[in-house]
Amino acid sequence: MPKAKRVAKLQEQTFMFICTDGPETKGPREEFLFGHLDHIEANNEKYRVAGPMRDTPDGEIIGSFFLIAADSKEAAWDVMRDDPYIGNEMYASIVVHHITPACGDWMGGVIWDQDEIRANMKKYT
Numbered sequence: 182m183p184k185a186k187r188v189a190k191l192q193e194q195t196f197m198f199i200c201t202d203g204p205e206t207k208g209p210r211e212e213f214l215f216g217h218l219d220h221i222e223a224n225n226e227k228y229r230v231a232g233p234m235r236d237t238p239d240g241e242i243i244g245s246f247f248l249i250a251a252d253s254k255e256a257a258w259d260v261m262r263d264d265p266y267i268g269n270e271m272y273a274s275i276v277v278h279h280i281t282p283a284c285g286d287w288m289g290g291v292i293w294d295q296d297e298i299r300a301n302m303k304k305y306t
Contacts, residue, residue, distance in 0.1 A: 186290030190281075193250045195229055196257035197280045200266070201244040203273025209266070210242070216265035227251065227260045230287070244272065254279065 202210070221228060229248035236243055245266070251257035254277060261267050267275070284291040298305045 185284065187294060188288055188290040188292060190283075190292040191250070194252060195280050195282055196249045196251055196254055197278045198247040198249065198257075198261055199244065199276045199278075200246070200272040201274045201276075202242065202271075206271055206273065209269055209271040213265035213269055213271065220264045224260055224263075229282070248280070248282075 221231065227250055229250055231247040232245065233242045234244040234246055235241065247261065249257040249260050251260065257277070266272065281292075282288055283293065
């Protein structure tokens, strides 16, 4: 079995914002859409990836996700706070997690070395 290419771990931390719509979200989503898009375009370099969440590929939007590159959770919130969707409290809930992008097509490979993991199991499990 071929091994994936080893790539460097991203230098800057990544924070995932999972923003869930509520019953009152549709109106504000339409009202603040272009301000939201302007905000993302103006800060594009701080987003690793972002987009709407749907229950099916063609279904209604049920929320949004944002992966933000930042030095701290507070710095990630500084980016998000100025988004009109966030500033106008459009979402019913927002959950934020620190994540480690570790593998996949977008990463271009994997960040780990299995020999290093085997030698340091306690650190990795």
